[in-house]
Amino acid sequence: MRVRIRAVKRVAGVRWHSVAIVGAGPSGFYLATRLLEKNPEVTVDMYEKLPVPFGLARFGVAPDHEDVKNCNERFQGAAETHSSRFRFIGNTEVGADISLKQLKDNYNSLVLSYGSSEDNRLNIPGEDLKGVISARSFIMWYNGYPDLEPPAGIEQLMKATNVAIIGAGNVALDVARMLLCDHEHHLKNTDVSSEALELLKKLKVKDVNVFARRGLFNSAFTTSELRPMMKLPGVQFRELEEDMILHELQRRDSLSRKDKRLLDVIMKGSDVEKARVSWALNYYRLPKEFLGDEHHHIKGMIFEVSKPAGDSENKKVVSTGITRAYNTQTAFRSIGYKTIPLPGMKENGIEFQPGKPCVPNKLGRVLNAKGTVIPGLYTAGWAASGPTGTIATTMMTSFSVAEEILEDLSHERHKKPGYEAVKPLLKNTQVSWEDWDTLKAYEEKEGRKKNKPREKVTSTRQMLEIMKLN
Numbered sequence: 001m002r003v004r005i006r007a008v009k010r011v012a013g014v015r016w017h018s019v020a021i022v023g024a025g026p027s028g029f030y031l032a033t034r035l036l037e038k039n040p041e042v043t044v045d046m047y048e049k050l051p052v053p054f055g056l057a058r059f060g061v062a063p064d065h066e067d068v069k070n071c072n073e074r075f076q077g078a079a080e081t082h083s084s085r086f087r088f089i090g091n092t093e094v095g096a097d098i099s100l101k102q103l104k105d106n107y108n109s110l111v112l113s114y115g116s117s118e119d120n121r122l123n124i125p126g127e128d129l130k131g132v133i134s135a136r137s138f139i140m141w142y143n144g145y146p147d148l149e150p151p152a153g154i155e156q157l158m159k160a161t162n163v164a165i166i167g168a169g170n171v172a173l174d175v176a177r178m179l180l181c182d183h184e185h186h187l188k189n190t191d192v193s194s195e196a197l198e199l200l201k202k203l204k205v206k207d208v209n210v211f212a213r214r215g216l217f218n219s220a221f222t223t224s225e226l227r228p229m230m231k232l233p234g235v236q237f238r239e240l241e242e243d244m245i246l247h248e249l250q251r252r253d254s255l256s257r258k259d260k261r262l263l264d265v266i267m268k269g270s271d272v273e274k275a276r277v278s279w280a281l282n283y284y285r286l287p288k289e290f291l292g293d294e295h296h297h298i299k300g301m302i303f304e305v306s307k308p309a310g311d312s313e314n315k316k317v318v319s320t321g322i323t324r325a326y327n328t329q330t331a332f333r334s335i336g337y338k339t340i341p342l343p344g345m346k347e348n349g350i351e352f353q354p355g356k357p358c359v360p361n362k363l364g365r366v367l368n369a370k371g372t373v374i375p376g377l378y379t380a381g382w383a384a385s386g387p388t389g390t391i392a393t394t395m396m397t398s399f400s401v402a403e404e405i406l407e408d409l410s411h412e413r414h415k416k417p418g419y420e421a422v423k424p425l426l427k428n429t430q431v432s433w434e435d436w437d438t439l440k441a442y443e444e445k446e447g448r449k450k451n452k453p454r455e456k457v458t459s460t461r462q463m464l465e466i467m468k469l470n
Helices: 026-038 066-081 100-106 135-142 154-159 170-180 183-187 194-200 223-230 242-250 257-268 391-409 419-425 433-448 460-466
Strands: 017-022 042-047 086-089 109-112 132-134 162-166 207-211 235-237 277-282 285-292 298-308 317-327 330-333 365-367 373-379
Touching (some): 017 026, 026 042, 026 391, 066 086, 109 391, 135 330, 170 207, 170 223, 170 277, 183 194, 223 235, 242 257, 285 317
Parallel strands (some): 017 109, 042 086, 109 373, 132 330, 207 277
Antiparallel strands (some): 365 373
């Protein structure tokens, strides 16, 4: 294969502070933007395992939330504005195509912002039954993640009328909305994968139950995410059962403005004259078991009813000993993601702590097993904090880490060679920013034919062919 790297012109006579960022998602781009804007003597090289940038903002944001993806335009603009000091090295996996040590040895600063790529599990009986689906895999699939087949359990979903979702975050509501909406009208002008849309239009889902182990005010979704669910045409929200909302109603007069807004949306519900499908939120339900049939397909779930553990903030719950059974032909696990170590981390002194699936750090500076800062190593985004917060939260924390890096670089006298030393070590076909621009123009051209913002290419091989790298 032919290797083509975008030529980045360095200004003669200037010795640059070189920064490498692993991961081209929102945290990596926000951090890169801040570094490039604040210090004209910094160069940033961004290593991404996929042939395309933007990570979660491209493959994790729901297709009907195009406004949330506006950050991609900002990232695109920053890459173009600072083109003499920014380089994108896509289709390059750290740990396979280049080692962590090789990057660390050749850059003044190395930032780990590669996100969270595995699901948390419930670890209850029946979790591996057919029809128990990863919400993360489902979302990545309908968002056109390269070379990703429909998630395991999709055959069961295509037959299901009743669906359960375990978890009460924005991802859970995204899944519920994708199951319940009128797909033809709601999604046809979005960048949802065309292959996924054809399958989604064939769904038979009539009812969705979202389950949470704690109370309403511990929901990880936002009020702004909930409101559109209440306005979906033909979708009826069923009122909460009394035991799921009683504690919250008793505290109504002392609630914060944020909690009052959320409660008001819940109590108002949806106003649908003729519902074709329905959904419900089920609070204080601890998942205990998935029930299967003789073919190892899920047929139901057992929950323990929980209650607040006596504290006014309602953050902890205890079991009441009462169990409830629910029928369901498909269940989505949506209880968060976790970061996994990159190959070579342990050899470079980085060890994940038990029960903390993220890169150990203090204010973004990576720590070794003894809790000591490893000079020149940083982390940002979900790799640093775990999968919490919104893209706006990611922006602020990434800016903070960038300030720490700039502070450290102000005392750095030795300037490492960066990409020029790494280039001969790379083992793969790299994708440059110019190559990405070629693919971006192609996707947007194909999208215009269907009145969509873009028609995502979902095959790595086809991407490279369009970029003329194959």
